[in-house]
Amino acid sequence: MIFFIMRRLITLLPTLIVPLFLVFTLLHLSPGDPAAVMLGADATAQQVQALREQLGLNDPFLVQLFTWLGRMATLDLGDSIFLRMPVMDAILQRLEPTIMLTLYALTIAVVVGMVSGIVAAVNRNGVLDQVSMTVAMVGVSMPEFWFGLMLIVVFAVEFRLFPVAGYTPLDQGFWACIWSLTLPAVSVGLVQAGFIARITRSSMLDVIGEDFIRTARAKGLPSRVVILRHALKNALIPVLTVIGITFAVLMGGAIAIETVFNIPGIGRLLVNAVARRDYPVIQGVVLFMALTFIFINLFVDILYGFIDPRVKNQ
């Protein structure tokens, strides 16, 4: 198992280099002189030149790239132009709402998605199958931020069950926090549940047709055991892949949802940084999200090894 994890880690290296390179180039190409921006409007040309020299902005592209990569290796993402603080601190400050929202939404997506996928597969072509697949299809066709707006209209404005917007931090109580995140989590979670339901259903149908399922039924196992222990376990790999992707989509989707519900998370940080042209923050957040995504995929890869020993020995 350790060997398997090591091998995965090594194959990860080239994948890490591309985002790093791309993010640096993106920033390098961005219009405007960072030195001029940092000094403000009334700086003289000489001051700008001096700061450019000090920041190494006059060095050749490759020299800058390697200096920058060196800084990245020590997790130094630079300072925000607007917030006057290190980018890393800004990200860490806004991490909690995004993590809470993502985990909450992921829980909803996985539970609703897998349950309805299994129910649909077991009742293949029955009423439950058709209803759940129609709902899933409509669900995956909705922009989740619009679904969020509609939930606000119904549950916050009309019935006043939930807050219209805002986030209650975790240190003011777990349930208060969950309460404030329910509408946002439901809006992203249910849309993603549609994807998980569809893949669970088709993956289950694949497995249910196999010989070992017939054997399990033939030896008299109750249907519940056959479905949950034999079929589901073998249908899990494609589902897990989609859950890994869902994680990334949730992080991306969280950007729009954080805007809808005014949640001070990483997504808001990115959108605000774009509006203020705060390039170090844009760079830092993009890099942070790419790395998180890469490590989630690594984690999913390693999970494959636990669920299906055949993957490990390939």
Add this chain to the structure above:
Amino acid sequence: MSIAAEQPAVSTSREPSFLVLLFSRGSVIAGSFLIALMVLTAVLAHWIAPFDPNALNIANRLQPPGSAAHLLGTDEFGRDVLSRVIHGARTSLAIGIAIVAFAVGIGTLIGLVTGFYNRVDMVLSRIMDGLMSFPGLVLAIAMTGVMGASSTTVVLALGIVYMPRVARIIRSAVLVVRELSYVEACFALGATRFYVLFRHVLPNVMSPIIIQATFIFSYAVLGEAALSFLGVGVPPTQPSWGNMLAEARTFIVLAWWMALFPGLAIMITVLGLNLFGDGLRDALDPKLKGR
């Protein structure tokens, strides 16, 4: 497409039966209907929209649906929501088509080359993996943030985000096709790799290309809406479903109709594309029949 058209003998004998097969599916019929509805709306926007989508009428602002000839109500500047939704179809579909052309065009080319030339594959496939290691929307926001918000940057950013998905799928299709005996026969007859690739391999990976194009279209409509919603997409001067929703967010407590209708339009379009794409995939891939 011109390559496929050069083979009338094959296509005429197969096409009718394939189309019959395709349109015997309920999802394809429903999907085509919804897509046709949206395309017609976009094309005929100038004739069917009851008002000028940008005509301001402050006296009539935030009118609920059904009032004073405004079937779907008015927004915060008194502009007619229905007319804006109709004109938004133009923006969304045009941008969607441009993204599909960009992503599928370049993605297919990269997929063909990486599937066929091992040496290029090493480098290009790593770059594609790297591009796919970003959550799509995050990369698109960063790119539009650096390049400035406009319709062109939306197309570029989302095109680059979706391109690797196409490339990866076409690459795996090419890997299968290139081992087939007719490809070997072409080489034996002295055909160049370039010729075989475009004359023989490309037509045989058309099905995954078409399926991908449909799904990329639906992602593109959703992606454009999200970017415009976040204010890094289509500028507010041009009505798009996404930027209508951005304005609606501010007035969500007062005017639900500003949010409901542009979102429904997005949903109908994406649903149509997804239904059509699903049916198309089932029809083109016999392995999945009956799912």
